[in-house]
Amino acid sequence: STSTSTSTSTSTSTSSTIATRNSHWNVGKFDFECDPDTKYLIKTLGHQNGLGQVVRAIAAEAFFISIQTDRVLLWANVDQRPSNFFSCDRKDWQCLFMPMTPCVLTEEDMKNATAVEQADMVEFQREGKFPSHLEDKRVLILNSRPNHTVEPKGVREAFIRHIRALFDKNRNGDEDGQVDGQVEGGNAAISMSQPWNLDPDTLEQVYNFIMNPNGVEWQQWFIWAPGLMYMLRPNFRHRTELDQIIKQAIPDDYDPNKSIGLAIRAGDKCQREQKCYGFDTYMRMVEEMGVQRKNQTSRVYDTVVLTSDSREMVEARFNYTFTSKENSHDDHDLNGSDSDSDSSVATSTTNTSSPQPTHPDFPFRFLVNEQDPLQGHGKPQDYKDQADAIMISSVAAMRMQMLAQTTILNTCSNFHRLAETFYLAGCGMAKNPYFEWLQENNNPAFHMRCKA
Numbered sequence: 001s002t003s004t005s006t007s008t009s010t011s012t013s014t015s016s017t018i019a020t021r022n023s024h025w026n027v028g029k030f031d032f033e034c035d036p037d038t039k040y041l042i043k044t045l046g047h048q049n050g051l052g053q054v055v056r057a058i059a060a061e062a063f064f065i066s067i068q069t070d071r072v073l074l075w076a077n078v079d080q081r082p083s084n085f086f087s088c089d090r091k092d093w094q095c096l097f098m099p100m101t102p103c104v105l106t107e108e109d110m111k112n113a114t115a116v117e118q119a120d121m122v123e124f125q126r127e128g129k130f131p132s133h134l135e136d137k138r139v140l141i142l143n144s145r146p147n148h149t150v151e152p153k154g155v156r157e158a159f160i161r162h163i164r165a166l167f168d169k170n171r172n173g174d175e176d177g178q179v180d181g182q183v184e185g186g187n188a189a190i191s192m193s194q195p196w197n198l199d200p201d202t203l204e205q206v207y208n209f210i211m212n213p214n215g216v217e218w219q220q221w222f223i224w225a226p227g228l229m230y231m232l233r234p235n236f237r238h239r240t241e242l243d244q245i246i247k248q249a250i251p252d253d254y255d256p257n258k259s260i261g262l263a264i265r266a267g268d269k270c271q272r273e274q275k276c277y278g279f280d281t282y283m284r285m286v287e288e289m290g291v292q293r294k295n296q297t298s299r300v301y302d303t304v305v306l307t308s309d310s311r312e313m314v315e316a317r318f319n320y321t322f323t324s325k326e327n328s329h330d331d332h333d334l335n336g337s338d339s340d341s342d343s344s345v346a347t348s349t350t351n352t353s354s355p356q357p358t359h360p361d362f363p364f365r366f367l368v369n370e371q372d373p374l375q376g377h378g379k380p381q382d383y384k385d386q387a388d389a390i391m392i393s394s395v396a397a398m399r400m401q402m403l404a405q406t407t408i409l410n411t412c413s414n415f416h417r418l419a420e421t422f423y424l425a426g427c428g429m430a431k432n433p434y435f436e437w438l439q440e441n442n443n444p445a446f447h448m449r450c451k452a
Contacts, residue, residue: 034072034103041071042113042141045093051085051394052414055228056421058146063227065142068158069130072101076141087387096391098233105139113139120144128154156210167203170195225425228418238392245396249367250403256429259303260286260293260364261404263397265413266310274412275449279316285408285438285446286364292442293406293434304364305404307397311374317366367403369396398422405430410438412450 043062045054059075066073075093086095093099114137116130121144124130134140198206234242262282270276290301308314372393373386383390394415401407401419405428409416422428423435438448 034101038103039069039071039137040103040105040109040139041066041069041073042076042110042139043073044076045085048084050415051391052416052418054085055231056414056418059231060224060228061146062142063231064155064158064224065124065152067162067227068128068152068155071140072103074100074103074105084383085387085391087383087385087389094235095388096234096238096395097231098235100231109139113137113141115141115143118144125150125152128152159210160207163203163206167195167198225421225427228421229425229427232395234395241392242396242399245369245371245392246399246403248371249369249400251367254303254367254403256403257297257405257431258299258301259305259367259404259406259430260289260301261305261401261407261435262286262307263401263407263409263413263416263419264306264308264310264313265410265416266308266313274410274451277446277448279313279319281446282313283362285441285443287362288443289406289408289436289441290363300363301406302364303367303404305367305400307369307372307400309375309377314368314372314374317368367400369393369400372396402428404428405433407433407435408438408441409435410448412448 041062043059045058049057062073065071086092088095114134116124116134120131120134121142129135130140264282265274266276286304293299293301306314306317373389375383375386375390398415398419401409402422407419407423407428409420411417420435423433438446439450441447
């Protein structure tokens with residue numbers, strides 16, 4: 001079976017992830033029909049919600065069902081409208097991300113596929129397996145409403161089963177009887193009896209952590225983070241572009257242990273899903289966080305890693321240091337009512353003849369993605385020709401927030417919850433990362449309210 005194979009395809013000319021002809025006409029050179037006994041799970045990703053919502057609430061559940069049932073997962077895009085997330089010619093996930101697998105299906109396979117309905121998924125979540133009438137079907141299409149908040153029975157055991165299989169395979173040698181002699185870089189030999197430099201006792205601790213029945217929600221997402229990272233692997237072309245964005249953003253003297261990450265979800269979010277603050281409020285919060293963290297770590301924090309979809313928020317960093325007296329103002333009184341949006345932030349000055357420092361003692365510099373399109377909303381249907389650039393900037397924002405030792409996130413945003421997943425999974429640049437939700441800040445005045 002090829003169910004664990006990994007694709008290295010970089011093709012963006014293929015018309016779909018699933019083959020369009022029995023002869024595999026117009027399929028990329030890295031795509032192929034896998035072992036006939038291989039079983040598949042097909043899921044259509046949404047087109048209307050933001051990246052965080054799609055990955056956490058739709059894609060994650062399908063990924064882990066595929067792990068639990070030993071099925072190859074494919075994102076469906078045959079007979080589907082083009083994805084709003086992407087603007088390259090193929091208009092699908094592979095415009096930016098690596099394919100889930102090199103395996104493809106034919107139109108005939110899809111015509112013979114079996115739909116998984118809502119009642120089937122309820123039974124799967126309860127029993128840890130599909131109903132008997134689905135188990136032997138080669139291709140299943142998930143039509144049920146996703147529910148990432150319910151952990152299917154047996155999914156953690158499935159993780160352990162796969163980890164044990166990989167560990168034993170490495171310990172006993174691969175199928176050709178060969179064992180890797182060195183780790184990446186060739187600096188240290190890997191013991192044949194200790195793959196990944198882990199001894200069985202340490203691996204047992206990993207199993208116990210995964211199986212801990214008292215784990216809270218963050219622990220669940222900590223366990224699931226590798227799957228999310230696999231789904232979001234950028235393809236080779238865009239990986240280079242992302243690396244360049246990060247390289248340009250980081251100065252030579254950057255110290256992650258003296259940095260505070262601030263991801264501001266504003267724009268249309270303020271109209272529909274949350275109360276929003278102006279830029280000055282965020283900066284007061286950053287200053288208070290800097291003092292709090294200095295007391296805890298004895299470090300002087302001097303950098304803000306700023307990411308946002310809002311042009312107002314990103315450009316307000318210029319006005320925050322120098323602006324006209326006429327335009328120097330706060331966004332709202334913290335002891336009064338919060339504004340419903342960030343529209344009170346000045347993004348340009350009408351009189352620059354007498355620039356005055358509005359906050360001359362502000363102790364931070366800013367790190368930003370200078371190439372961010374700053375679209376101001378999370379509506380994929382409006383991305384249009386900018387879609388690829390917006391998706392790249394979204395992934396870049398996620399990576400930039402991993403640069404800071406301390407990060408402030410917002411529970412109202414699925415994108416921020418996705419960032420939390422990677423942060424807790426050890427993806428951060430700093431050795432001992434710390435993150436805090438706005439809603440749990442020491443100062444109640446900064447507790448942002450999410451709208452129902």
